Amino acid sequence: MQTIRKLLRWRLGAEVLLLCIILGVWSYGGAGGPVGGGGVETSGTPVVNETSGASAGNASESSDAGKEGANEEDAGFGDADSEENQSEGGDFEENNSEKKDYIHWVDFDICLEAMSQALQYDIDTYGQDVHINWVELLAYLAAGYGGDFSHYKSADMVAAVEKIKAEGIESLTADMKYYSYYEEAYDAVLGGMVGEFETAEQENGELVKTYGLKAFAPIAKGFPYSHYDDFGVSRSYGYRRQHLGHDLMGQVGTPVIAIESGRVSAMGWNQYGGWRIGIDSFDGKRYYYYAHLRQNRPYAEGLKEGDIVQAGDVIGYMGRTGYSTKENVNNIDEYHLHLGLQLIFDESQREGSNEIWIDLYPLTQFLSRHQSEAVRNDETKEWVRKYPFKDPAAEEAQGEKER
Numbered sequence: 001m002q003t004i005r006k007l008l009r010w011r012l013g014a015e016v017l018l019l020c021i022i023l024g025v026w027s028y029g030g031a032g033g034p035v036g037g038g039g040v041e042t043s044g045t046p047v048v049n050e051t052s053g054a055s056a057g058n059a060s061e062s063s064d065a066g067k068e069g070a071n072e073e074d075a076g077f078g079d080a081d082s083e084e085n086q087s088e089g090g091d092f093e094e095n096n097s098e099k100k101d102y103i104h105w106v107d108f109d110i111c112l113e114a115m116s117q118a119l120q121y122d123i124d125t126y127g128q129d130v131h132i133n134w135v136e137l138l139a140y141l142a143a144g145y146g147g148d149f150s151h152y153k154s155a156d157m158v159a160a161v162e163k164i165k166a167e168g169i170e171s172l173t174a175d176m177k178y179y180s181y182y183e184e185a186y187d188a189v190l191g192g193m194v195g196e197f198e199t200a201e202q203e204n205g206e207l208v209k210t211y212g213l214k215a216f217a218p219i220a221k222g223f224p225y226s227h228y229d230d231f232g233v234s235r236s237y238g239y240r241r242q243h244l245g246h247d248l249m250g251q252v253g254t255p256v257i258a259i260e261s262g263r264v265s266a267m268g269w270n271q272y273g274g275w276r277i278g279i280d281s282f283d284g285k286r287y288y289y290y291a292h293l294r295q296n297r298p299y300a301e302g303l304k305e306g307d308i309v310q311a312g313d314v315i316g317y318m319g320r321t322g323y324s325t326k327e328n329v330n331n332i333d334e335y336h337l338h339l340g341l342q343l344i345f346d347e348s349q350r351e352g353s354n355e356i357w358i359d360l361y362p363l364t365q366f367l368s369r370h371q372s373e374a375v376r377n378d379e380t381k382e383w384v385r386k387y388p389f390k391d392p393a394a395e396e397a398q399g400e401k402e403r
Contacts, residue, residue, distance in 0.1 A: 102345040106185045108358040110138055111149045115366045117157050119213060122194055126211045130165045135190050137161065139182035140173060147182065188285045188343045189358065192260050198390040203375075207388055213370050214391055215260050216312040218248065218290070218339050220383065221371035225250035225337075231359035245289065245340035246360035252335045254318040255374045255383040256290055259367065261394040264307045264315075267299065269328070273338060274321025275299070279309065282393050287350075289340035294319030295330050301382045308401060310394045312372035314383045339364070 115138070122134035140160055145151070163172055173179040193215035198207040219225050227248045258279060265287070266278030273291030275298035280287055293299065294317040309315060320332035341363075343349075343356040373386040 102349075103181065103185055103188075103343075104345075104349075104354070104356070106188065106343055106356055106358055107147060108185070108189050108362070109147075109149055110142075110186070110362060111152050112362060112365045113154065114138060114141065114149055114152050114157065115362070116369075117154060119194065121157075121161055123212050130168075132161055132164060133169070134194060135187050136169050136183060137164065138190075139179055139186050140164070140169065140176075142182040142186070143173070143176050143179040147178075184345075185343075188345065189341070189363070191285060192281050192283060192393070196392060198388075200388045203386055203388070205388075207390060214311055215367060216257050216370055216372045217364065217367040218257050218259055218337060219250065219318075219371070220255035220257055220314065220374040222373065223250060223254045225254070227361070227364060229359065229361040231361060244357035245291075245338050246364060247336045247338055248364065249334055249336045250318050252317075252319055253294060254335075254337075255314045256293065256316045256318060256337055257372045257374075258309045258311055258313045258315050259288055260286065261311045261391040261397075262286075262288065262309060263397065264303065264305050264309060267303070267305050270322070271325045272322055274323070274332070275316075275319065275328070277303075277315055279315075282397055285344055287342040287344060289338070289342065290316060291338040291340070292320055292322050292332050292336060293317060295321050295328055300384075301380060306401075308394055308398045310389055310391050312385050312389050314372075314374050314385060317383075 115134075118132075118134040118137045121132040121137060125132045137157070137160060141152075141156060142149070144156075173183075193213060194211075195214055196209060196211050197214045198209050200207050225248045227246065230247055231244065256277075260279075260281055262279040262281045264277065265280045266276065268275070270276050270291070273289070275293040275295075276289065276291040277293070277299065278287060278289050297317065298319060298321070299316045300314050303309075303315060318335055318337050320330050320335045321328065323329075323331035339360055341358055341360055343358060345356075346354075348354055349356060374383040375386045376383050
């Protein structure tokens with residue numbers, strides 16, 4: 001009997017030791033440890049990793065990324081259609097002789113006040129000897145804040161602007177730890193939103209060249225909607241996952257607006273997102289995802305894959321389609337637009353477990369002050385933007401397409 005007890009104690013001790021070893025290896029090499037792929041440390045320190053596999057901190061929200069199959073709307077590791085695309089590193093991993101670093105995680109939490117103030121400095125100094133680029137300004141502050149804008153003070157930005165004017169951004173940040181990370185990360189989010197464009201205050205008025213914000217809110221002006229910060233909440237359709245997008249609740253048929261100019265890369269049915277549209281930015285860093293569009297007539301008339309759209313264009317209509325393998329089904333409880341923004345620093349991040357989706361609540365708050373007004377054609381029942389608008393980037397892309 002004593003021998004049996006000794007054997008049982010020895011076996012229990014061995015199992016505990018094995019469990020400790022496993023937990024030790026996991027905590028060091030997985031979930032954000034030095035060996036694994038993951039995320040941002042709790043101190044706000046950014047992590048830039050080699051192409052060594054998936055980001056442990058960022059489960060894929062949408063393996064759709066402009067393709068049929070895996071998912072939209074909410075989160076996860078994809079369904080059977082996307083499993084092939086989720087091997088760690090994919091083809092890029094096989095070419096290990098040319099490893100390079102790229103960002104695996106972005107925690108975008110810049111507050112509304114900081115974005116608004118930085119934008120105003122950018123506009124006010126445009127054409128002056130020292131132009132304050134708003135992305136660089138925000139990155140400079142982020143490097144000082146450790147990426148945490150929860151204690152943002154307007155006085156800090158005023159002081160930062162004075163330093164940049166006196167010393168120049170390159171000199172000022174030459175030895176600043178993590179500035180380059182924040183500059184690259186914030187440029188991936190905001191890089192296409194400010195610049196020159198042409199617009200008119202009247203529907204048929206003369207176009208006037210101007211400089212400023214050329215991105216728009218995703219909901220047309222005058223249409224009511226509500227939203228809250230729902231990034232990361234649980235979803236269960238199909239499998240348990242996180243909601244890595246932002247929902248804007250409204251009325252059926254509300255015109256959905258292109259936030260930024262870009263190229264339509266995905267249209268059609270997805271069982272998670274229903275009728276959806278995917279739009280790539282021209283620099284290839286952003287993929288905008290608009291989902292749960294209206295039943296029967298989800299899209300703006302004539303819109304098709306490959307089209308060039310301009311910021312502020314009507315691209316579709318709010319609905320509640322999705323959560324069904326059968327097309328054109330209303331299985332979502334409430335009418336709303338699911339909006340997603342995927343960041344791409346390397347082609348291996350377009351699909352699979354390397355995907356980066358960011359919290360869009362602060363950005364939609366910021367863009368809500370700049371809405372595109374739409375008018376309805378009573379004959380076709382279609383909505384179109386009211387005021388003329390020309391984005392040079394879209395004009396150039398359209399010219400290349402036609403050539």
